Amino acid sequence: MTRVLILGIDSAEPLQIESWIKELPTMRQLYETYYRRVQSTVPPITIPAWLTAFSGLNPGYFGLYDLRYRVPGTYTDYRLYSYRVVEHIDFIWNRASKRGLKTVLCFVPGTYPPPRIRGYVVADFFTPDTSSDFTWPRELKEEVLNVVGGEDQYIIDVYDYRRIEPRKLYRKLIEKIEHDFKILKYLLRTKDWDLAICVLMSVDRAQHTLWKYFDREHPRYVEDPELKYGLLNLYKKIDEELSNLVTQLPRDTVVIVMSDHGAKRMYARINVNEVLIQERFLKLKEKPSKPMTLKQLDEKKLIDWERTIAWSWGAYVGQVWINLEGREPKGVVKRSEYEDICRQVADALSKVRDPNGRKLNNVVHYKWNAYTGPKTTYMPDITLYFDNLHYGANEMVGFNTVYSLETAKGPDDSNHGEYAIFMCSEKPPQEVGKLEDVEKILEQILELQPP
């Protein structure tokens, strides 16, 4: 029986990997055997993207487009993602369990609370704290904490990256890689397994603040002799750890390195709701005196929902909803007008230019084209990639300008990219062109029945 190890590098960008691969000897061996740029999900965001890769299903099956989801029947209430939302889905680890195979899941985004699979789970960055049951089986937690030297040494995430001095952040991210590999190596050495999936978040966290140090075309480029190698050095660290790990693996192990989406330099954020107000699709009863989130505006009853056509959420892409009759509490758009209105709203948003009036390559994804599955109804009606993701999005209102950098979401050096990476130590049984294909090839390598 062939075993499979997947090392996920959240947010690893194809262009970066392609230009740096010569400096990553272990990954280079895989790269030269089989490498593809892989189409990510719409939107290219961590939770829907990884869930799609490991289920083979479009995000319309989960109703997930972010790390949170809107509560149906409300305009601005939301819930945080948890595995309970998707536990009915037949993921590769469920399918492997049913066939008697054992799986190790390490920090795979979307796995808190940990699924009760045949195997071992250490949950992801949604773990509230170390007192939570973040492992399956529960007793595994004690072992995991011992591996890293105790509860106070366990690192759930490096999340406050906007407030940490860049050099300190870089060191913390290196530490996190070492920490994650320590746990992964322990599990692979001491447990029985057929499929192991580990996802590292350090590259994603780094790109939001270290991108400007190596990209000379970045509008906020900073010359720094040390930090210009910061991101490359993180990849080198991962490559070195992977090199050490693969020597310990049984010889029949297929090794895959992949990401969920890429990354690209971010110029600024578009204040999408400000545009919708200008275009008269979003109506306020009164303008806020200071910038507010949509939820704050709603709580202060400043939004005139009975006259509103569309509103938006989202930090990296614009997630736009139409105030549809029968679906929204005060819906005004008739179903017969729905597609027409979607096109009008998308056209207005597509016309947004950069601060100097230069045309942007804005890309529109309509719900009816982007999604399939029973929960498509919960997905945003329109998803916008401003300048094909070189501009992010911001839902806040009150800046009186379309462009935003210093917002509540903080400055980001990079946005997410629409392509992911996929490399494999042997030629997979079928081509991998999009994330959905990953589950299909795993099923074939592990000789599982189709769902």
Add this chain to the structure above:
Amino acid sequence: MRGTVINMSDEYVSVKIPKELYEKAKKFIEETGTFTSVEEFIKYVLEQVLVEEEKPSYTPEEEEKIKERLRALGYL
């Protein structure tokens, strides 16, 4: 593998189920290896069915901790 245990403490009650169903459950957990006892399996299934539709996964305190992190990450 443990059978049905009658626990007389205040926190547990015993429930009778058809033997055939019990054997099926036992076979299922042996094959899948996901539960250590039939009781654990039945408790899990019942929790899944009876849990409210929205299935809250976090306590308010836990939710606030995660939100704080997601805000710092730029998602909220």
